[in-house]
Amino acid sequence: MKRRIDLLITPRWVVPVEPAGITLENHAVAVDAGLILAVLPLDEARLRYEAGTTVELPQHVLIPGLVNLHAHAAMNLMRGIADDLPLMRWLREAIWPAESRHVSAAFVRDGTLLAAAEMLGGGITTCNDMYFYPDAAAEAFAAAGMRAVVGLTVLEFPTPWASDADDYLRKGLAVRDAWRGHPGISFSLAPHAPYTVSDATFQRVRALADELDLPIHTHVHETASEIRDAIAEHGTRPLARLARLGVLGENLIAVHAVHLDDTDIELLAHHGCSVAHCPTSNMKLGSGIAPATRLLSAGIRVGLGSDGAASNNRIDLFQEMRHAALLAKASTLDASALPAHTALHMATLGGARALGLDGSIGSISPGKFADLCAVDLGGPFSQPCFDPVSHLVYVAGREHVTHVWVNGESRVAKGVPLLQINDKELLRITSLWHTRLAN
Numbered sequence: 001m002k003r004r005i006d007l008l009i010t011p012r013w014v015v016p017v018e019p020a021g022i023t024l025e026n027h028a029v030a031v032d033a034g035l036i037l038a039v040l041p042l043d044e045a046r047l048r049y050e051a052g053t054t055v056e057l058p059q060h061v062l063i064p065g066l067v068n069l070h071a072h073a074a075m076n077l078m079r080g081i082a083d084d085l086p087l088m089r090w091l092r093e094a095i096w097p098a099e100s101r102h103v104s105a106a107f108v109r110d111g112t113l114l115a116a117a118e119m120l121g122g123g124i125t126t127c128n129d130m131y132f133y134p135d136a137a138a139e140a141f142a143a144a145g146m147r148a149v150v151g152l153t154v155l156e157f158p159t160p161w162a163s164d165a166d167d168y169l170r171k172g173l174a175v176r177d178a179w180r181g182h183p184g185i186s187f188s189l190a191p192h193a194p195y196t197v198s199d200a201t202f203q204r205v206r207a208l209a210d211e212l213d214l215p216i217h218t219h220v221h222e223t224a225s226e227i228r229d230a231i232a233e234h235g236t237r238p239l240a241r242l243a244r245l246g247v248l249g250e251n252l253i254a255v256h257a258v259h260l261d262d263t264d265i266e267l268l269a270h271h272g273c274s275v276a277h278c279p280t281s282n283m284k285l286g287s288g289i290a291p292a293t294r295l296l297s298a299g300i301r302v303g304l305g306s307d308g309a310a311s312n313n314r315i316d317l318f319q320e321m322r323h324a325a326l327l328a329k330a331s332t333l334d335a336s337a338l339p340a341h342t343a344l345h346m347a348t349l350g351g352a353r354a355l356g357l358d359g360s361i362g363s364i365s366p367g368k369f370a371d372l373c374a375v376d377l378g379g380p381f382s383q384p385c386f387d388p389v390s391h392l393v394y395v396a397g398r399e400h401v402t403h404v405w406v407n408g409e410s411r412v413a414k415g416v417p418l419l420q421i422n423d424k425e426l427l428r429i430t431s432l433w434h435t436r437l438a439n
């Protein structure tokens with residue numbers, strides 16, 4: 001007798017990511033009650049299961065939902081507001097002034113909804129976010145039906161959200177308490193960067209992270225000037241300072257990690273930290289190229305992040321996979337550096353491991369949440385296709401994503417988003433904020 005299940009997906013290829021490096025043909029993925037039940041040969045699946053819904057994808061590759069390991073989702077409302085500036089001028093002259101005038105709960109809710117729609121449409125099912133008004137961000141991610149780790153941002157200076165480090169932490173932790181137990185939303189502590197957060201605050205963040213079992217999500221070693229300034233101010237490089245303060249550890253996600261010497265890499269590896277590699281943002285702000293291959297060979301967990309739409313300006317992890325692979329080759333003069341399977345691993349299981357969520361997401365493995373993404377490689381510009389993973393990294397973009405599931409629930413089908421909010425409504429939001437930001 002056949003077992004009844006919710007969903008059977010029959011794609012041309014399945015790339016489960018775990019075990020590493022394999023591509024399955026003539027296989028199906030069985031989903032029930034939001035979980036992946038089995039990955040098995042198609043004939044066997046047809047004998048074993050009676051599916052409520054069967055989705056046939058004859059020219060598609062099915063991969064795990066992508067994990068965006070570093071984002072500022074609400075900044076989708078500031079896409080293109082200031083281009084072609086280096087990080088500190090971009091922050092001081094454009095971003096921080098605009099944020100102090102415009103950021104509010106409504107701004108964050110609207111911007112995060114917009115980003116969630118862009119991410120889900122591009123196969124991203126989990127987002128590690130860092131911004132203000134975490135309550136509004138959590139509300140938007142939950143409304144969009146996307147998994148998110150919402151950062152509780154900490155700064156020493158005031159913004160519309162909070163006045164000083166104590167206030168950021170107090171308000172952030174209250175939001176976390178209010179959302180406790182939500183199946184798709186969890187939180188991290190997000191001290192912005194070593195140049196905006198004091199020693200005492202970093203130590204408090206570490207104590208809270210240990211006490212509450214939360215990841216720490218922080219920008220670090222992004223630019224060469226950040227390191228020069230840190231040596232002038234603290235007499236030490238930022239990572240060495242964080243190590244001295246006891247902040248480095250297995251739950252630390254170091255974002256960017258562009259400028260690293262051997263000692264920095266040893267520190268990250270020794271403490272079991274993860275890195276969120278954001279190649280496009282690093283290129284666009286002229287920050288440099290993170291040594292991704294050296295990090296990987298040191299055994300450091302590396303995931304991929306888009307960063308915010310104001311410094312990217314396209315929230316597309318296919319683009320990040322491609323840039324990560326190409327930059328690794330260009331910077332090492334080695335075409336074998338960071339092959340396509342490694343780039344896909346970083347965009348899925350690598351990010352999940354950094355978040356401590358690899359037991360539940362990041363690969364197409366029985367028992368994990370059915371967070372899945374189908375990419376259509378049947379069009380003439382994706383053909384011929386000798387290796388679908390090569391095409392995912394070197395050819396495809398978010399526009400090739402046709403189906404997305406979170407928890408086994410359909411978020412995109414046949415290229416059409418199935419969100420509570422439609423494109424017309426999203427355009428109304430962008431137009432409203434465009435007018436406000438332009439004035």
Ligand SMILES: [Zn+2]
Pocket residue numbers: 070071072219255307308
């Ligand atoms: Zn960032």
